[in-house]
Amino acid sequence: MSNARAVGGRRHSRNRLARREALTFYLLISPWLVGLLLFVLGPIVASLGFSFTRWDMLTPPVPAGLRNYVRMVDDRLFWQSLSVTVRYTLMYVPSELVGGLLLALLMNQVSAKGIRAIRTIYFMPSVLSGVAFVVVWMWLFHPEAGLINATLARVGISGPRWLVDPNTALTALWIMSLWGLGRTAVIYLAGLRGIPKELYEAAAMDGAGTWHSFRSVTLPMLTPAIFFNLVLSIISTFQSFTSAFVATNGGPLDSTLFYVLYLYRKAFQEFQMGYASALAWVLFLIILVLTLLVVRSGQWWVYYEGEER
């Protein structure tokens, strides 16, 4: 394209190219952006307003100042839901990061041809309806007739009552969620494929074995992917909802009462929209702070190719 232009016009044409790229970018992103501005941003701003009111959706909101926020301090279920969510996040995020990586390393062993099929198979659960797969898992976890306990019984183990027992219900939801590892694995896989072969060759020449080249080449080169997965995983885990909503409704004895489930209950079952909005904003702040902390920490351990260290 630049062939047709004089050499002196190169800078000019580069500018034009950049502008055109930017234009394309905004054009392509616009359906989402317009949707966000029209349908999401408005409610988000409105919910901040509602959080300072009492509102049952049937009668007009009544100003309540900071009451909704103060109320959380003494709300046992608020703390319970926060504690359940934090515990679940501490269980799930590490397992997703490590498990996804192992899965990606395994998938990376497959030939380039087979990888498409494998990738599709492992990514599939991430696009399936959350409700459908939770229902399947509920059958698997059935205390008497479920496949899991039936299998355990065959080897003489009397399995736990899983979703019916407050001591095991959260663990059961965690096992259920590992089904979705494919999502992180696919991102790792892309990262793995992007590591230049020369690095491994050089490492091999320096006498590095499998473990060493993994530690000194693969892992550092993957840190951007790990970072991305970590951030996304924290954000989404804090908002866990579907599995508990469908499988346990927060029970038994509030042992799986995720924060968002509690919020949903307040909003749509107990009709306390003001309090629910306040809960939403507190969750947003928690996630924001955590995310910023992780982003901050990134400068110590995330390595970008081409960056000088």
Place this chain on the structure above:
Amino acid sequence: MPKRLSFALLLILALLVVAGCSAQEGGFVQTVVVTATPMPLPEGAKTVLRVGTGDSGEGLTPHFKIIEMFEAENPDIQVQLEPVGSGDYYARILTQIAAGDPPDLLQIGDDAVPMFVDRGAFVPLDDFITGESYPLDTSIYLPGVMEPGKWQGVQYLLPKDFSPMAIYYNKRLFDEAGVAYPAEGWTWDDLLATAQALTKTDASGNVVQWGIQLPGPWTTGFEYWVAAAGGSLISEDGTSFVGYMDSPEVQNAVQFYADLYNKHKVAPPPADMNAFGGGNSEFDNGTAAMRLFGRWPQSGMKENPNIDLGVAPLPAGADRAGVLFWGGFGISSLSDNPEAAWRFLRFYTGAEGAEIWKDWALPTVKSVAEESGLSTDPIEGVWLNELNHLAPRAYVFTPYWGQTADPALRRVLESAILDPNANVAELLATAAQEAQAALEDVQQ
């Protein structure tokens, strides 16, 4: 620095995307199916009525049938059914009310009536009922079926269908064990003895047949036990749980119920605490002799080869009492056409409608029940007779039952069922105080 900034922006976008995604997954997305009725003709040719219902699938058939009948008789009115499935019906109509655009007629379940009515969502019907042009004779209804549609003595909703509670039993298992079928007049002691006689264990002590399948920590169903124990969960003025929820009668009820699970071991432990009715399948499989529940699964049981079905009245504790589950329709106070809405409501829930509903649930109109032979049917007659023993449910005394005492009672039941050593008196005392605090908080 700008690089940093754009990264932060991207992050925020990602945050929102994730927030959006998880919200969608949770079944917040509802599908609205509108009837095939064509769009209204221009210029006042027809009044269009919208009807909101939480029914779905097969359950919509009677709605469509009645609408068709009504439209044939009333050419000036066109009715559009707006069903919302997936359990988000109330969330949807609340949103519609908040936006000022709800359907003209709304279907509501029993315990939601005070909450909606107390906040002015429905039009009082008394003037319509006694009106000149389209009066309604309320003496046509079976006893007890109008009460759930009232709030503070005023009628706001009319009954669509209902179910009492009763005990299903499998005659085959009774015959095998040589145990007499339960009948009117039996008591909690008889229930326990019958259940014990029908519980069987194999050589290694595993239970192979259970006496009675119970509905787990289902609070609404549990109100039967409270009523039969002679207790109540709330004061009649709707202000106190303390002194009621923690009373000796309620303690007896919880203890007896929990003992059926843990001490006497005649009831299979719940397979799914969250499922409506405990998620057990023993009665359907022919490995439980009795089942306490509402009438909803009855048609399936009649066709089930494992079951030779009988239905028995509720056993009496200190009192002979039962509870009612109910759904009805009312006219939205935001409706532009309350008169037309009344004409349809009167048809929908009157004798004409009941003629259709009777094929799907128990009819609300006495003459329909009698003429169709349901009142004298050995099974349906038992259900209908339960209407003579109804005790008021707790929700009728407060619009806040669902958000205050219900979750507290549920925790009591879950604890008592899961933990054989639970201290019922202590659990109830804590629950009553929690419910009381929640009530005072929400009334502030």
